[in-house]
Amino acid sequence: MKAGADMNIGKTVCVFVLLTITTVTRTAGNKRVSVTVGNSSVLTCPPKSNRTMVTWKISPRVGGPCTLGYRTDQNKTDRTNCSDSMNWKFRPDQDPALEIRQVEIAHEGNYICEVVSTEGNFHTTYHLTVLVPPRLTLYCDDHGNPVCEAVAGKPAARISWVLESSFTPREEGHDNGTVTVVSKFTAYSSNVTNTTCFVSHPAGNQSNSIVCRPSENSFILHASIILCFLSVFTFMAVIYYFKLHGSRPCHKTKPSETAQNRQTLQVRRTRQIRPSRNHGSSGSPENMDDTMEVEPYTTYVQKENIIYNSVSDLTVGQSLPQGLSSAT
Structure with missing residues (x-):
């Protein structure tokens, strides 16, 4: 029985201590700055x-x-591992506020103030966020399109255009926690020249305008593309034409030999044959072959002689006096 009573007393003491700690220790709240x-x-x-x-x-x-x-x-202050940019705002015995001078990105983090007084223990927690305003850059690219950049902002900025357009922002993060946002303006109408870029950021909003015109390089590029397309089209058309008409057979007529060429050929053959006729026998095979080769020429010469005699008779007959006739 005595042991049970001691346990109950111990539980009561623990609950009392916990309640005391809860009452003495108070939180002033978490704040975001x-x-x-x-x-x-x-x-x-x-x-x-x-x-x-x-x-x-x-x-x-x-x-x-x-x-x-x-x-x-002890009226004594103490600091451990704190930079010179962090110090008391006033005298700590009068106002223990903390001042951070020339805030940098490295100062971002949690700051807790704990106060011990006769009323109890109190503390306040701050979550410090450092804002970095982006640097607005607006320019025209090689194709004459406006490009807006919000460089090295924290957090990432938002970019918008005054006129209706089609654009997709692109983000690029940096090692120090800042972000660069790039947006290219593409107008639905080709007549748009003056454009305005808006950059929204918690550290402040910015805007700027620019006038862009199509560059000569863009015109040359488009002209080159068109000429290349036309060249390819023409080349394909020529190939198709020759493929369509190239299957027809081509007939070439062999030029005929003239009478003079034939006569020259026969004379050459005669000159080659005559020596063999004088020295050889008429009944030999060689003479027979020579005779066979000469016969076409002999026939041709006979025909030429007949024609010549006929023409000569006709000419002489026309030239004689009346009453005379040529002897045949």
């Missing part, structure tokens, strides 16, 4: 009187943690 890079930021602690100790616990996203402390009983 945004500050533009290069500016200064001041973070405050819970406004409690009769403070005995104040401690800033800083956990930046880049680098190790650091602490700033102050004890009232």
Whole structure:
């Protein structure tokens, strides 16, 4: 029985201690703070009187943690691993606020202020976000299209155009956490020349306008494409034409020999045959072959002689005096 009673007393003491801790330790809340890079930021602690100790616990996203402390009983401050850009805003015994001068991206992180007073323990947590405004760049590309760039912004900026267009933003991240956004303007109408780019960002909005005209390089490129297409089309048409008409047979007539060429040929054959006729026998095979080769020429000469005699008779008959006739 006595052991059971001791256990009940122990549970009661534990519950009392937990309730005391919950009552003494209070949270002032979590706060989100945004500050533009290069500016200064001041973070405050819970406004409690009769403070005995104040401690800033800083956990930046880049680098190790650091602490700033102050004890009232010793009127002494202490700092560990904190840069010179972080310090008390005023005297810590009067106002333990923390000031961050020339805020950089490396300062982004969590900042906790803990206050110990006669009323209890209090703390406030800040989540610091550093904003980096992008650098607006607007130019015309090689084809005469406007290009808008929001360079190295944090967070990523949003780009829009005044006139209706078709564009797809492209993002490029950097090692320091910033983002570059690129957008190319493509107008639905080719008559659009003056365009305006809007960049929306938590650190501030920006806008700029530009006039772009089609470049000569773009015209040359289009003309080259058209000429190349026409050349290919013409080449294919020529090939098709020859393929269509090239299957017809081509007949070439062999030029006929003239009478003079035939006569020259026969004379040459006669000159080659005559020596063999004088020295050989008439009954030999060689003479027979020669006779067979000469016969066409002999027949041809006989016909020529007949024609010549006829023409001569006719000519003489016309030339004689009346009453005379040529003897045949």
